[in-house]
Amino acid sequence: MEIIDILLTANFWAAALRIATPLIFGVLGALICERAGVLNLGIEGIFTAGAMAGWMAVWLGAGLWGGVLFAALAGSFFGLIHAILTVPLGLSQHVSGIGVTLLATSLSYFTYRTALPDVSSPPRIIPFQPLDIPILSDLPFIGPALLSQTALTMLALVMVFVTGWVLYRTPLGLAIRAVGDNPSSVEAQGLSVYALRIGAVVAGSSLMALGGAFLTMSAFDAFFFGMINGRGWVCIALTVFASWRPGKALLGALLFGAFDAFQVRLQTEVGAFLPSQVFLMMPYLLSIAALIIVARKADYPKALLVPWFKGQR
Amino acid sequence: MKSGTFHLSRRAMLSAMAAAAAVVSFGLGAPAPVMAADPIKVSAIYTVPVEQQWVSRIHKALNAAQERGDITYEFSENVANTDYERVMREYAENGSALILGEVFGVERAARKVAADYPETAFLMGSSFGPEGDNFSVFDNYIHEPSYLVGMAAGKATKSNKIGMVGGFAIPEVNRLMNAFMEGAKSVNPDVEFTVTFINSWYDPPKAKEAAFAMIDKGADVMYAERFGVSDAAKERGVLAVGNVIDTAADYPGTILGSALWHMEPTVDHAIAAVKAGEFKAEDYGKFSYMAPGGGTVVLDGALLPDGTVAEVEAKQAEILDGSFTVNVNDEEPKSSM
Numbered sequence: 001m002e003i004i005d006i007l008l009t010a011n012f013w014a015a016a017l018r019i020a021t022p023l024i025f026g027v028l029g030a031l032i033c034e035r036a037g038v039l040n041l042g043i044e045g046i047f048t049a050g051a052m053a054g055w056m057a058v059w060l061g062a063g064l065w066g067g068v069l070f071a072a073l074a075g076s077f078f079g080l081i082h083a084i085l086t087v088p089l090g091l092s093q094h095v096s097g098i099g100v101t102l103l104a105t106s107l108s109y110f111t112y113r114t115a116l117p118d119v120s121s122p123p124r125i126i127p128f129q130p131l132d133i134p135i136l137s138d139l140p141f142i143g144p145a146l147l148s149q150t151a152l153t154m155l156a157l158v159m160v161f162v163t164g165w166v167l168y169r170t171p172l173g174l175a176i177r178a179v180g181d182n183p184s185s186v187e188a189q190g191l192s193v194y195a196l197r198i199g200a201v202v203a204g205s206s207l208m209a210l211g212g213a214f215l216t217m218s219a220f221d222a223f224f225f226g227m228i229n230g231r232g233w234v235c236i237a238l239t240v241f242a243s244w245r246p247g248k249a250l251l252g253a254l255l256f257g258a259f260d261a262f263q264v265r266l267q268t269e270v271g272a273f274l275p276s277q278v279f280l281m282m283p284y285l286l287s288i289a290a291l292i293i294v295a296r297k298a299d300y301p302k303a304l305l306v307p308w309f310k311g312q313r
Numbered sequence: 314m315k316s317g318t319f320h321l322s323r324r325a326m327l328s329a330m331a332a333a334a335a336v337v338s339f340g341l342g343a344p345a346p347v348m349a350a351d352p353i354k355v356s357a358i359y360t361v362p363v364e365q366q367w368v369s370r371i372h373k374a375l376n377a378a379q380e381r382g383d384i385t386y387e388f389s390e391n392v393a394n395t396d397y398e399r400v401m402r403e404y405a406e407n408g409s410a411l412i413l414g415e416v417f418g419v420e421r422a423a424r425k426v427a428a429d430y431p432e433t434a435f436l437m438g439s440s441f442g443p444e445g446d447n448f449s450v451f452d453n454y455i456h457e458p459s460y461l462v463g464m465a466a467g468k469a470t471k472s473n474k475i476g477m478v479g480g481f482a483i484p485e486v487n488r489l490m491n492a493f494m495e496g497a498k499s500v501n502p503d504v505e506f507t508v509t510f511i512n513s514w515y516d517p518p519k520a521k522e523a524a525f526a527m528i529d530k531g532a533d534v535m536y537a538e539r540f541g542v543s544d545a546a547k548e549r550g551v552l553a554v555g556n557v558i559d560t561a562a563d564y565p566g567t568i569l570g571s572a573l574w575h576m577e578p579t580v581d582h583a584i585a586a587v588k589a590g591e592f593k594a595e596d597y598g599k600f601s602y603m604a605p606g607g608g609t610v611v612l613d614g615a616l617l618p619d620g621t622v623a624e625v626e627a628k629q630a631e632i633l634d635g636s637f638t639v640n641v642n643d644e645e646p647k648s649s650m
Binding site for chain 1: 361362364369373476482507508510511517518521522525526527529540541558560563645648
């Protein structure tokens with residue numbers, strides 16, 4: 001059966017992991033923000049800003065890791081705007097988030113056009129190259145799937161563990177989770193709710209920006225306007241799917257990546273019978289189905305979307 | 314009350330000034346058609362950045378006309394479809410003689426605007442026909458070079474599998490893909506096609522993934538309708554076919570040939586018509602055909618089997634002298650089974 005054959009090739013899983021990488025960064029970023037009680041709909045714009053900033057920095061000669069750092073900085077800048085508007089000022093998180101998305105997207109393109117007023121196609125950089133890690137690459141099945149991945153994908157996988165460890169194994173993580181459930185209790189502990197929430201949004205946003213940077217510095221080698229193409233929004237849905245847990249976030253991103261890698265392969269198999277739109281719909285449709293199954297028991301951070309003001313009960 | 318009278322008198326004065334200005338400008342404006350050397354004001358409205366392959370061809374032709382001194386050229390890029398009508402009106406109000414653009418998402422509204430400004434010439438990329446007295450349409454009718462480059466691809470494939478990645482399955486894309494497939498089949502009846510659409514004009518990572526999937530399945534020639542496909546081809550060491558723009562220099566040893574689109578014949582004809590005061594609503598599609606120079610094919614002989622270039626050139630001569638016609642087929646292309 002051809003469908004089973006597709007699922008058994010290492011190339012398929014390599015593609016799934018490639019497609020999932022920006023989503024892993026994005027979901028981790030989103031869940032850190034939401035764990036602290038702040039929904040960050042700036043994600044789509046922060047992806048764009050990260051994609052532009054990282055690529056532009058490399059093009060200007062910053063080196064690949066310099067570009068990654070620069071992308072993270074761009075992400076934290078827009079995260080800070082969102083945090084100031086929503087945390088101490090307590091404005092609507094939805095409105096501020098959409099505002100940040102519009103601002104970051106337009107500002108990225110403005111910067112791009114100002115720096116490169118008359119190019120016929122965007123300049124290309126030399127992106128991250130696939131890694132060959134001695135022991136991992138020799139593993140059966142997983143090895144070849146990991147073999148074609150770049151350092152940024154490895155970083156994304158490492159960040160899953162780092163985020164999980166910080167959230168569940170450190171006092172800081174406990175404070176972040178508490179500030180998203182019951183901010184007053186954090187205040188009673190003598191910790192600053194504002195500082196924790198702002199810090200979480202800034203850190204989460206810098207992770208989101210790395211998702212964008214992956215697209216221009218690893219998956220491709222140039223920045224195009226509109227290339228984020230809704231990936232940020234997918235992350236917001238996947239965060240609910242993941243029940244705000246890093247491990248499930250990885251699973252959700254991989255599942256979406258696998259659906260997408262599967263649909264392009266299926267299009268070439270049975271595309272003669274079914275319209276192409278059916279396949280393009282598939283990852284989203286399956287994600288919605290998965291969401292319905294999983295999210296019924298979704299355990300929202302209690303104080304998500306609820307602004308907290310000092311001295312107010 | 315006092316301020317009211319002041320307002321009235323000011324308005325009266327303003328209208329008097331406007332009338333005077335009108336007289337003056339009429340006085341100066343009347344001989345304008347005679348002085349044909351004067352550059353005319355041309356504006357363009359694009360829904361995507363000017364880097365986009367399709368739009369870049371219009372942008373290039375208009376820039377060339379500006380450098381010749383035929384026109385003054387201003388443009389807006391990245392205009393949302395919801396904003397398109399407003400920008401059209403703005404350019405029409407500010408005295409543009411000719412407005413170009415692409416109205417695939419705002420066909421009806423754009424025609425309404427054109428009807429409101431009968432003095433302005435509109436030349437728009439559109440899936441439908443011309444309308445009224447001043448709304449002309451064009452499109453990238455480069456199915457002829459697509460057929461020719463398809464012949465080259467049919468000769469070049471060793472696995473007899475050609476992969477095709479497109480943006481959206483719309484007539485503008487389908488037409489070229491179908492002609493390409495027909496061209497390949499004409500020289501190699503055994504060739505099989507896999508077709509994928511990514512539903513985006515601008516998602517190179519996604520296009521790249523779609524291309525990888527086809528190469529994994531054995532495709533050794535990739536039809537690169539979108540950015541990202543040639544990148545995948547180069548990475549995996551297979552060949553690619555360019556579309557609309559020539560990207561061969563960016564992918565050395567990868568692009569076996571390209572079907573190129575040139576907007577110069579279309580744009581130059583429209584400018585001449587406006588200057589002569591003879592602009593009317595017509596379908597400019599024919600100016601993208603090979604005969605007037607709207608479409609050309611480039612081949613890289615080093616990447617093709619011997620004799621391919623000569624065979625393609627012979628067919629090109631047949632197209633140019635009218636003895637061979639390439640079909641226009643706007644149906645969505647399907648993978649062969």
